[in-house]
Amino acid sequence: METTTWMRRTAWGLGAALVTQVGCAAREMGSADASDATDVRDASDVTDAGDASDVIDAGDASDVIDAGDARDVIDAGDARDVIDAGDARDVTDVADVTDVTDVSDAPPVADVPWGLDRRPVNRTCVAFPAPEAGAVRAVMAFPGVGVPLATTMLQRPGDNGRWYLTQSTGIVYRIQTAPALGPAVVVADLRDRITSGGESGLLGMAFHPRFATNGMVYLSYTRPLRAGETGAFVSRITRMRSRDGGDTLDRATEEVLLEIPQPFNNHNGGNIVFGPDGFLYAGFGDGGSGGDPYRYGQNTNTLLGKFIRIDVDRADGARPYSIPADNPYALGGGRPEIYAIGLRNPWRWSFDRATGELWAGDVGQATVEEVDVIHRGGDYGWSTLEGTRCFREATCSSAGTVLPVLEYPRTDGISIIGGFVYRGRAMPWLTGRFVFGDYGSGRVWAVAYDSAGRATKETLVETGQNLYTFGQDQDGELYVVPTGGAILRLVPGTTAPVDRVPRTLRATGCVDPANVLLPAEGLIPYAPSAPFWSDGADKERFMALPEGGRITIGADGDWQLPSGTVLVKHFAVGGRRVETRLFVRHLDGAWRGYTYRWNDAQTDATLLDGSEARDLPGGLRWYYPSRSQCMQCHSEAAGRSLGLETPQLDTPLRYAATGRVANQLVTLDHLGLFDSPLAATRPPAFPDPYAPGPDEGRARSWLHTNCSQCHRPGGIGRGSIDLRFSTPLAMTGTCNVAPSVGDLGIRDGRIIVPGDPARSVLRARIAATDLHRMPPISSGVVDTAGVALIDRWVRSLTRCP
Secondary structure, eight states, X not given: OOHHHHHHHHHXXXXXXXXXXXXXXXXXXXXXXXXXXXXXXXXXXOOOOSSGGGTSOGGGGGGTOOOSSGGGXXXXXXXXXXXXXXXXXXXXXXXXXXXXXXXXXXXXXXXXXXXXXXXXXXXXXXXXXXXXXXXXXEEESSTTOBOTTEEEEEOXXXXXXXXXXXXXXXXXXXXEOSSSOOOEEEEEEOXXXXXOBTTBSEEEEEEOTXXXXXXXXXXXXXXXXXXXXXXXXXXXXXXXXXXXXXXXXXXXXXXXXXXXXXXXXSOOOOOEEEOTTSOEEEEOOOOSSSSOTTOGGGOTTSSTTXXXXXXXXXXXXXXXXXXXXXXXXXXXXXOTTEEEEOOSOEEEEEEOTTTOOEEEEEOOSSSXXXXXXXXXXXXXXXXXXXXTEESSSSSOOOTTOOOOSEEEETTTOSSEEEEEEOOOSSOGGGTTOEEEEXXXXXXXXXXXXXXXXXXXEEEEEEOSSOEEEEEEOTTSOEEEEETTOBOEEEEEOOSSOBOOOOSBSGGGTOEETTEEEEEOTTOEEEOOSSOOOOTTOEEEEEEEOOTTOOBEEOTTSBEEOOTTOEEEEEEEETXXXXXXXXXEEOTTSOEXXXXXXXXXXSSOEEEOSSOEEEEOTTSOEEEEOOHHHXXXXXXXXXXXXXXXXXXXXXXXXXXXTTTEEEEHHHHHHHTTOBSSOOOSSOOOOOOOTTSSSOHHHHHHHHHHHHHTTTSXXXXXXXXXXXXXXXXXXXXXXXXXXXXXXXXXTOTTOBSBOTTOGGGBHHHHHHXXXXXXXXXXXXXXXXXXXXXXXXXXXXXXXXXOO
């Protein structure tokens, strides 16, 4: 039997009928119109397979294989996944179909519902050792104890055996660590006084320097609006008294010190710290939206976009605090509380214990993140500048502006998390250096200086998690707290960086050494029903689980894959591979992404150490993501392994090894890949966005795949929208809701306006090609079919639910 010939015939006999669901598969393959081809037995008139719905008589498909509703086999935009990875072009290459009437050499149809009989043995494609930055490791500080979404981690003065953590939802916890580790215990539950979600909530906490005698604790949070108030909510600084040494806070003693109305729900800052001068410092963002629409950063008549400093020990007439005499505007010219101006969103920051300097991380708009040393009266540029670059105009003056100590591009991260200057003893070589991280990339860096005195950043450790805040104990040692709640301590590591990531794709063991265009023996193909848009590229996907490893399916349908797993995704343009991405769950449980660039000879692909762009034949500019950018999309909130979720894979796939078309979940269950039997009742499969069907389901499916990895609870997307398929439209935070990250100049724009795509900012973002584009990474071509689908869906809406 000539296997390749049969595969071509079967792929054509099924695939031609199947592309009716896809639409995009044919567009990506460059196919034309085959409206005259009415029967698979006469292919002589088939000149183009673009409109596959007319290619064959669906009734004849049963002559090839009984696939039930075979239309569902091909993935929207990823038709190459349906057949053998090494010869994917045969799905739509009509020139190769030389004899579609002869099916005598096809294998008999197996009377089984699965596509593979036995789990393949995976000897080669296994997780390689994770890179080690070298001199620092991040280890679990308190195994089994943590606080998710902790915004602040601190100790009360003089007590090294107890930690306090504020959770953004509105709860203050304490953890006893000496003489023995205890659980996280509630100190105060303020959820009834706080509005939380996104960047709002309980954002800061500080013990008065004389807490031991006065019991005063200061809190920073956002409260809901009251009748007659406008905006999103109100930022507030209050104080409460602890009458039992910090075991609890007496809610009845709360006194409001200061309130700031917030026009939008992001850029709230909210960190509060007592300085070495005994005054209370607070940092606030520019009021939110995007691009500082009200120019608050440079407006000295508002506290938004500022650092402030107040004396909480002395009331001043109508205020429960007084103004330090040397504040820049103490005598006029602006709000007297202001200490420094021109900040966008100083999320976390701290004072150097040795020098008293205030080191801050200021979150950037779309170009850079910055590290600043904050001085009294300083102007840090926003929104004239973003970092050292002009923001509003092509040219601008930086005269009078305090420029960043350091800035880094969005390819390295998307949201700086300010840390601490290291003053511990465990790592003396780190003494005096500011240690900080990034929410999106999970990396921890230290400021370093080159031979010319220029500030650079040195990678200390890659945590593989979304970082939220830092902590520093009484001894000066540092801690990192990711969003998931596990508390990590920075400790000495090896003496030199170690990177054992294979430098070529061939060396990974994930491709056939005899033909690198084919998968290695142990890989299992898969194809999501709603694929991510990748500038029209064809994609093939495979999973490689370690021997004996099994998958856990969560209650929400997301999959947890075992440590040692490697996910492989190949990208091809014009029939030639351009990129392969490996997403690896290392043995420490952390996920990391690696990008390989294919050579022109198609004989191998080389590991990239950073992001890159390349012009391909035909005019397409291809973007290769950095390792940090991989982690921005593969967020912790989305379960890391995008596409591997029950509703995405509850669809048929043709397995080249057997020639069968079978349900992917049933096949994986038969192979024993799940740690518990597959549920008989499951959520419905996601609709193929590019196939015929109701617009609402297909539009929600498109948004789930392309947007919800960031825009969901706990996700890294700015704003508070939830675009998961399972979220009812009324709960997405989109319908007739004002955008919190800029309206792109759309008059009276809303995220979604029923019946009006032109006023819908969501639609404008997915159609953009500039810095406002969503998704923002590794794409420069608009998905016109996807935009048209969203247009039709929005137009069909008559009201908000």
